[in-house]
Amino acid sequence: DVQLLESGGGLVQPGGSLRLSCAASGFTFSSYPMSWVRQAPGKGLEWVSAITSSGGSTYYADSVKGRFTISRDNSKNTLSLQMDSLRAEDTAIYYCAKEKQPPYFDYWGQGTLVTVSS
């Protein structure tokens, strides 16, 4: 069975940094693009970032461009999101999602909560 397990969320002050991880299992991780999608409390879904299967290309929403960095380690079946210069509006549950081509999301992790507050 496909499993995606996020970790690394927590409380951070505005301007701070946090690194999220997503451990993948149950599929050939290196064959699939991956994404991060977030959901602010009580709100809808917002795509954040994507990375190709090899890690050679990355994509970002305008709201996080220049502040967030997505990466992957195919030898460890792990997806990461480095979040810098965090703002209150980045407060959300962050989900990692496996992509199916064309890029819809066929599996999602349970999410990790990031709270940006002083």
Next chain:
Amino acid sequence: EIVLTQSPGTLSLSPGERATLSCRASQSVSNNYLAWYQQKPGQAPRLLIYGASSRATGIPDRFSGSGSGTDFTLTISRLEPEDFAVYYCHQYGSAPHAFGQGTKVEVK
């Protein structure tokens, strides 16, 4: 950038009734690359429909998707108790990905 508008915001129905959810795009969705997800409280979204009308693995046939261009519909033919949830549409035909704001299907 495509904007998706879902209607209604909330749908109040009884078990056994038919639910019809709408998703309208601000411009044509390329190749009808439109998906639908179900989300229950405290859970991650679950893929129901992709390519506007193809059911994902394990999804019951009471869920169906239709539409093309800018107008798409998710239909639940007969609501089961476990179907009361929030539903999101998602276009993936052009960058960036976009989600609708969601339709909540609640018990009347």
